[in-house]
Structure formats: C-alpha cells, structure tokens
Amino acid sequence: MLIKVVREKRKEMESGLVGDERMLFTRFVSGMIRGEISEEEVIDNVVLLVFAAHDTTSFAIAMTFKMLAEHPDCHSLLLQEHDDIMSRRRPGENLTLEDTKKMKYTWQVARESMRLFPPIFGSFRKAIADIEYEGFTIPKGWKILWTTYGTHYNEEYFKDPLTFNPRRFEEPIPPYAYLPFGGGPRICAGNQLAKLNILIFIHYVVTRYNWSLLCPDEQITMDPSPIPFPWNAHQSFSQVILEDNNLRDLSRIIPSKLGFTFYICCPIQYSIFHSIMRLILCWISHLQ
C-alpha cells in the first residue's frame, strides 16, 4: 500500500504538481526524486515515524493512568494541578501552551511512569572508534545496545528504584541516567511533541471524566514494551471506564492489536489512524 502511495506521489510531483515542502512526506519524495534517498528508505521512514510516534506515546499514557489509579494520593495532587489551571480559564477558553507549562507535577508523574515502564527499552549505537570502558575494549565498528533498565532501575541513580515516586524529579537527575527518549545527538526527535500530547491528553481525561481501571489487578510485563501479563489473559490493559462528565468530545476505548493501548479521540481521527495502522500491520505481516 505504501509503495503505491509513494509511487503515486512521485508521479504527481514529476508531472509538475508541486507538493507542500512543509510536509515531511513531500520532502521525503523530493529527496527520492533528486536521488538522495531510495524508495525503500522513504517507506522505512514513514513506517518508523508512525510506530515511533504513536505506540510510544500511547504506551506512556496508558502506564501513566495505571500508575495514577494505583496511587490515589498522586492522582489527587495531579487533579489539584489541573483544577487550578481550569479555575484560571474562562468558560470555553482553550488550553494554551502556557497552561501546559504549569503542569509540572503531571509531567513528573508521566516521567516516573516512563522510568518504571519505558515505552522503548533501548536502542543501538555503533562504535566509530575503539572505546575503553571499565577495563573492556569495544572495538570500532561494533554495535552497542544501550538499555533504559541499566540506569532506570539502578539504586545509584534512582533511590528506591522500584517505588513510584514522581517527586524524585524535583532533584536534578545525573546526565544519561533517565533515558526514555534516548540521549545525545540522536535523542527522540519527537520528545517535545510527545510531552505535549501526554500532558494535554491527561488534562482532558482528568478534568472531564471520572475513570477507573477495568481490571485493577492486571500485571504488566515488558515485551519489550509494556503489555499485560500473561498477554492474552484479558483485553483490558489500561482500558479505563470513563463516566462522561462533559460530552464535548466523543470518547472511545479501543483495544489495539499492539497491546491494547487506549485512545480517546474524535471518531474521524480514530478511524483514519486505525485504518492506517491496520493497513501497515497487514502490509508488514505480508512482507514477513
């Protein structure tokens, strides 16, 4: 399906239909026309972006809600923060960027959830020179896998690492110890967008709905991202029961093929996004 889309776009652009260069897809295809990247690379990047952007964020949101449900004291503090923001807003006024900057505790809660349940467990680096580390040599050219667990669960960096304690982020964290978004020049390109998505999402759920976990005792395992354990036991991972306080947005909770992550979105966004995800998943399984 993507091959078809890429080829059609190329045909359009080659026949003079100028694409919007602000759009990433247009830029990819322009690069392909100029011979800078291959068709395969364009497709790889599109697929990567969809998974990198969508699944990670929904895992983070799902685990944040599970943590909030399991720590009612944190939930109350968080709610207080959002009530304060709401109280300063005029009726009908939209959430602003300034409002999101006030969500300090909420971000601590989300960060702590990502510390315990990192959506991406690690990533690869290639040694571009021989590296000496604690008496070992990593030869040039070797691939290295860094993992979040190496530091996230390490007492040296996070006191009492198995405890859920959002306030630990009030103190500075040593560099490269907290890595849900990776680090260095290849740090997650979407980390600020992810932060906004998470904060805005939490804001609307906690201020508009009374919610609770459908299956409070559910265990989570990492495979390698957080999923229910045993994973086919029931389809309730982070599904929540919402009681609609203010029916402005249509809300839905949909089990996805990739770990029953949850969504609250307008039906159009939902159906477009899920159609794309399903097509990509079919396409990938077809390739395998």
Ligand code: HEM
């Ligand atoms: C909670 C949400 C997210 C998490 C936990 C996350 C995590 C990560 C991690 C661990 C990496 C690898 C970084 C490294 O190797 O050092 C990465 C890379 C990347 N992420 Fe994210 N990500 C999230 C959301 C997003 C979003 C929303 C987008 C785009 C809209 C995005 C786009 C990317 C891209 C393009 C890269 C590759 C960057 C590069 O290699 O230069 N991510 N992400």
